[in-house]
Amino acid sequence: MKRFLKIYLDKPELAGLALLIVLLAVFQVKSNGVLLSFENVRGVMGLLPEMALVAIGVTILMICGEFDLSVGSVFALMPMSMAVILNSGVPFTAAVLLGLAICAVIGFVNGYVTLQFSIPSFITTLGMLFIARSLTIVISGGFPPLLPSDLPTWLFTDYIWQGALFRMSFVWFVGIAVLAAALLSLTNFGNWIRATGGFNEAAASMGIPVKRVKIICFMLCSVLAGFAGLLQVLRLGSPLPSIGEGLELQAVAAAVIGGTALAGGIGTVFGAIIGTLLIRTIDNGLVLSRVDANWFKFAIGVLTMFAVIANAWMGKMSRKIKVEAHK
């Protein structure tokens, strides 16, 4: 029993999972069964991959001890630059790769400026939030460029088959989530990410190239955000310059709710997904229960605070159990 309790306390994402189940039950009743209906789940599952991919990138970056507030802007900039590049006659694959390369450059700049000038990444990426959003609007030329009608949406956003619950974006999301989770827990690079965020000096003294590790995480985070933006634009069919506004904070909230520590070193991909699911469920559940939609941000705020407090408390409890078991 004690062992079970300790595992539970050590893995805050499981607490998030429990809360998710409770919320699903409550909203299912409140919405008269609409919440878990096929059509509704289908709608939520279309949106989920886009937000979860951003949250996964933010989580990995937070584990290595840094922060990215520019993901919402990068989410908009990537598909916008891709659309502009497409309109200049470049083929789709090349345009996507160029768009993702732009994201990688933004991630690199975020990391380089942060580390080279010892600025908190919170500030660097706040700057990038404005810069990338501004660029998005400037290159859009004031009104969104049209996307060609023959884009391979079957590969990204169409339903897997006619009438399926999931879109192809869900397959991308699952694949990327599995790879990201494997990267963190099975590879030596994952070990370096955790060490760098857990205790930078110790990692450096063991010969880990901490700056390079961080820059790679910054780039990964930006590329994932850009790819998520691509998925949303392909789903909506048009690159709006305003998409992704506020997404950066929701992504951080998802990470924290899923058990990622603000101080670095702690967090999981699974937790990021649970956090995203919780936020999407609350958003959707409130709407379906006909609660004033403005309560959404209130609920996310409370949940975030609660999660941070609960994680700290659970960590303490877990250590106590360990000490008692030792006596």
Place this chain on the structure above:
Amino acid sequence: MTTPVIECRNLQKWYSGVHALKNVNLTIHPGETVGLVGDNGAGKSTLIKILSGVHHQDSGEVLIEGRKVDLRSPKDAMRHGLETIYQYNSMVPTMSIARNLFIGREPLKWSVFGFGLMDQKRMRAESVQAIADVDLHLRSPDALVGELSGGQRQGVAIARAMHFKSKVLILDEPTNHLSVKETDKVIGFVRGLKAQGLTGIFISHNMQHVFQSCDRIVAMARGEIVFDKPTAATSIDEVHALL
């Protein structure tokens, strides 16, 4: 005469105006445990940081087992068998003992360009063995280092150095912030180095600790080595009088 394991020749180091090391010469033979003492700011840590690849000397040279080396990073130093344990402890509290033991030196099942899948089974098994080798008794290699006491952490750090067959273990004030009991444990580890065939450099403020565990005393002041005698040929009072 055996080849010295470490030989420093005319090491000099400046920190923007501060002359932290002035022509330091130091020869250490295999199996010695050297106690390095001196006031705050004497240059002890600077010397150690050069040996562990954190800083680079402005002039002078370092020889390891008779060969000139260029230590440009902690990795270089580790590759030459020099491992350093700092007062703040070079362990990551949020990671398991097994993962900590292998940071930067993970055994890989397969890899591309140095990145790959860790052999976690081997990491667990070898960390259990390494910890037992230093007479430390811990429940599980999966326990978080943050759950260990300060003394246990230093023990794991020493186990790590031994596991990777380091030739020289450098301990820079490893007992700061530790309780008396924990400190005794760490001093026990230092004493045990010789039996394991390791060379040690032990830095401490506490003369008693150094005299208890080292067989040679080297003292630094204002960036220079001002004293160097076997422990048996000197006394705490003599060293104190000098500093």
